[in-house]
Amino acid sequence: MSKQSDLHLLAPGHAGCPGCAPSNLLLQICNTLGKDIIVVNATGCMEITTTQFPQSAWRVPYIHSLFENAPAVASGVSAALKAKGNNHTTVVCIGGDGSTYDIGFGALSGLFERNDDVLFICYDNENYANTGVQKSSATPFGAATTTSQVGSKHHGKERARKPIVEIAAAHNIPFAASASVAFQADLKAKLKKGQAMKGARFITVHAPCCLGAGFDGSLSIKLARLAVQTRLWFLFEIEGGKLKLNFNPKVEKPVQEYLNGQKRFAHLLPPLFEEIQAQANANYARLLDWHERSVPAQKE
Template identity: 40%
Template sequence: MMPKITAKNLTNDELFYGHKACGGCGESLAVRLAMKILGERTFASLPAGCMSAVSFIYPNMAFKTNAIITPFASTGAVAAGVAAGLKALGIENTYSVGFAGDGGTADIGLQALSGAIDRGDQIIYFCNDNEAYMNTGIQKSGLTPYGTRTTTSPAGENLPGSVTTKKNMFEIVAAHDIAYAATASVGYLEDYMMKVEKAKSVKGTSYIHILAPCPTGWGTPSEITISLAKEAVDCGLWYLAEYENGEFKLNKDPKAFTPVADYVKKQGRFKHLTETDIEHLETQRDKKWLKMRRDWNK
């Protein structure tokens, strides 16, 4: 049993600091905490996206460790190359880590990620999921939920915003028989940090998919990022789970969900949703949970 990481025993050293992310940014919190747990011998690979855009602006660098911006499609490939290079040079006890967004993972970076998992490369891959292309101004990605208003999935008389559901990245990754995969939320930070800690000792590829609200893209006040990320899990639209040794496990199985309406009505991106749209979201949720509870609760 590994020791629990809490706010009390977490290091005060900052390895990701002085970046220019928006107030209340969930993604930068996820990166900052991961870096605290991973430590100074970490090599971070970040593709085009918010986190690279706010932290590598010459001459101000926000990573205290080694870090590199990768081509948009190449997080998995560059991180794998870094790991291979370090191994070949005999540089040990290091972590090669990728921090990509939802689009950088589920859309343009999916192929390179698949290649890395297939090879079992020694990398930890983070998908920081804020459910749209935020860096370029809130466009729909493969992880944008149904009914989300983005600048490329407008809500109007004919469309409810995005008409597709979130691509099931966690199970796509698990289907590669990856060594370790987990979902997380910046609303449940101890759970997240435990998963990062766990990934450190995994042999082979790890994947952590963390839901991270974006006040700018979601149309929410910056001070509710954490509570909103918690509510996403509590209302059942997101879930905390792990995949290891070929088995799925639900880490949190709420007896009753909080109302989806409460969650979506706090957010500008869902303001237009009708009762019917919300019912649709609930139906999707229930279907998903039925399957997860049936197949993953052993």
């Protein structure tokens, strides 16, 4: 093993797909937050690929829990640290969008309501990739999955994705943010900010799935960047009801540039492209309005 690989708190050689964006995210999480963390990981791709018995890629304390209860386990770890007088170790709970948006959302909402001292990070690859590419409530409108199929009457997923960051912020937690695996400086800043705070903190990170979306793994970061540039994903953070857009493309790219590179959108025809573009424009207008209302008024 090289000296360089020894530096990483997530060891190389795990079973993630070549070019796996969520694996890249885990590496960034570990290298940014450092050794003084305890990771609680819900069942999902990143648990399966990094902890195949008898091996583990984790070089930090690690707990695997279920799809539905990882936030509750993280709350328990946080309470135990508090009882021991440990106020320096960061409890990091990690889940995919299936666990975060759907199966484990009740436990996550409870964590938020109690304002437990946990940094929750969602790797959002927009589908249940681990169990065969089923749709989740993070799957975007129009995407084909094994449970949002394409035919004469259906054209992929028929509902827009759940606005998970706004839902988290509605619990009045200290910090809720949206990031992307392609914008590493922004992601690192949000990870460090979340680590420095106390209480419940939430970051969801777009990490496209080459298996679930149908593209070559070498394009993972390019597509993640395109998602932001086409305004199908946004970089922002919410504190105290105020929203800050962290990246605002002056000239946005058309959504087709992002959609055309993925097999899950290969069935789309012009009317659906237009509908997705309209959704992107509406979401941008909504977030921009919130951002502008959150900016302090300039003194004359």
